[in-house]
Amino acid sequence: xxxxxxxxxxxxxxxxxxxxxxxxxxxxxxxxxxxxxxxxxxxxxxxxxxxxxxxxxxxxxxxxxxxxxxxxxxxxxxxxxxxxxxxxxxxxxxxxxxxxxxxxxxxxxxxxxxxxxxxxxxxxxxxxxxxxxxxxxxxxxx
Amino acid sequence: xxxxxxxxxxxxxxxxxxxxxxxxxxxxxxxxxxxxxxxxxxxxxxxxxxxxxxxxxxxxxxxxxxxxxxxxxxxxxxxxxxxxxxxxxxxxxxxxxxxxxxxxxxxxxxxxxxxxxxxxxxxxxxxxxxxxxxxxxxxxxxxxxxxxxxxxxxxxxxxxxxxxxxxxxxxxxxxxxxxxxxxxxxxxxxxxxxxxxxxxxxxxxxxxxxxxxxxxxxxxxxxxxxxxxxxxxxxxxxxxxxxxxxxxxxxxxxxxxxxxxxxxxxxxxxxxxxxxxxxxxxxxxxx
Numbered sequence: 001x002x003x004x005x006x007x008x009x010x011x012x013x014x015x016x017x018x019x020x021x022x023x024x025x026x027x028x029x030x031x032x033x034x035x036x037x038x039x040x041x042x043x044x045x046x047x048x049x050x051x052x053x054x055x056x057x058x059x060x061x062x063x064x065x066x067x068x069x070x071x072x073x074x075x076x077x078x079x080x081x082x083x084x085x086x087x088x089x090x091x092x093x094x095x096x097x098x099x100x101x102x103x104x105x106x107x108x109x110x111x112x113x114x115x116x117x118x119x120x121x122x123x124x125x126x127x128x129x130x131x132x133x134x135x136x137x138x139x140x141x142x
Numbered sequence: 143x144x145x146x147x148x149x150x151x152x153x154x155x156x157x158x159x160x161x162x163x164x165x166x167x168x169x170x171x172x173x174x175x176x177x178x179x180x181x182x183x184x185x186x187x188x189x190x191x192x193x194x195x196x197x198x199x200x201x202x203x204x205x206x207x208x209x210x211x212x213x214x215x216x217x218x219x220x221x222x223x224x225x226x227x228x229x230x231x232x233x234x235x236x237x238x239x240x241x242x243x244x245x246x247x248x249x250x251x252x253x254x255x256x257x258x259x260x261x262x263x264x265x266x267x268x269x270x271x272x273x274x275x276x277x278x279x280x281x282x283x284x285x286x287x288x289x290x291x292x293x294x295x296x297x298x299x300x301x302x303x304x305x306x307x308x309x310x311x312x313x314x315x316x317x318x319x320x321x322x323x324x325x326x327x328x329x330x331x332x333x334x335x336x337x338x339x340x341x342x343x344x345x346x347x348x349x350x351x352x353x354x355x356x357x358x359x360x361x362x363x364x365x366x367x368x369x370x371x372x373x374x375x376x377x378x379x380x381x382x383x384x385x386x387x388x389x390x391x392x393x394x395x396x397x398x399x400x401x402x403x404x405x406x407x408x409x410x411x412x413x414x415x416x417x418x419x420x421x422x423x424x425x426x427x428x429x
Binding site: 008010011012013014015028029030033040041042043044045067068069071073078080082 | 183184185187188191192195198199202286348349350351352353357358361362365366368369372373
């Protein structure tokens with residue numbers, strides 16, 4: 001059986017997960033990263049994407065994971081995202097509405113730069129959420 | 143006698159109306175507190191884990207390329223983020239925090255404050271302590287996106303001739319009955335380190351940053367600040383409501399006690415005046 005390690009996922013909404021896992025795969029600002037047991041001390045910032053956690057018993061869980069940081073200190077792995085939503089908890093209707101709204105805003109040619117960046121970020125977040133909940137996420141495209 | 147009876151009656155009335163107000167405030171605070179406590183409980187693990195993680199990183203860090211990890215170059219310029227309440231009548235909530243902050247900044251020369259909460263703004267204005275911005279005067283209405291804006295503002299004014307240290311003062315929610323003012327260092331991260339002096343001589347565990355420490359910290363620090371601010375605002379708000387509830391409960395109890403003594407007074411005075419009247423009538427009939 002694959003070696004496991006202790007993972008803690010704590011978002012602004014509280015403790016999302018704590019326990020032994022085999023691995024976690026998530027998208028950082030520098031690309032996708034997979035952490036296995038006995039990883040060296042490590043620290044990076046999380047981008048936007050679907051995270052995949054493989055639990056002790058080999059079961060997989062997926063979540064939309066946006067922003068924050070990932071740290072590995074002496075075998076202890078902590079994921080501190082700004083938002084973390086397990087794929088089964090995502091409100092798809094809301095995400096779709098957010099996507100439509102963001103697209104609508106981006107059509108406006110006169111939008112100033114900051115508002116454009118914000119709308120783009122919103123659109124991307126909505127896409128990540130929709131992707132994570134339906135299974136059509138970037139992890140399947142590879 | 144009749145005069146004192148009237149005075150006592152008026153006094154009872156005024157105490158009663160005060161009690162009505164304190165009772166109402168207590169109930170409002172209690173019902174708001176339930177929600178606020180839930181949010182505070184949700185926020186607590188993030189705040190604790192975040193600080194723990196960053197302390198670990200600060201302890202192990204040997205990479206000082208990022209401005210956020212370098213021990214302060216502007217050692218004399220301090221920024222204090224002070225989270226207080228919007229309103230008074232919350233027992234010692236505000237004054238305890240301000241006393242705590244006063245003690246903290248007493249021996250520091252160049253202190254600027256970023257107050258959050260109306261009372262906080264008022265206090266530092268009154269003290270003539272420079273204020274970075276007054277925009278965030280309402281604690282109860284501060285949202286997560288406000289926190290990101292504050293974080294951006296702090297990052298912008300930190301380093302490079304700006305502030306050398308950033309501190310946060312808030313009130314920790316220990317329990318429904320106990321709230322304690324606390325302070326924690328936010329930046330630079332080396333302030334979080336417990337063994338600044340490397341006295342134990344143990345080799346530090348190196349940390350791998352990807353792609354490099356500068357990029358990582360540039361991305362992490364604003365989010366870390368926003369997260370910490372948001373969670374500590376939630377916790378402070380719960381503390382404020384708990385303090386108000388306790389204070390108002392005590393006030394209501396006091397008022398009840400006062401009314402009891404006053405009614406005793408009133409009854410005694412009434413009895414005395416009746417007795418006197420009877421004596422007068424009897425004395426008149428006998429003569």
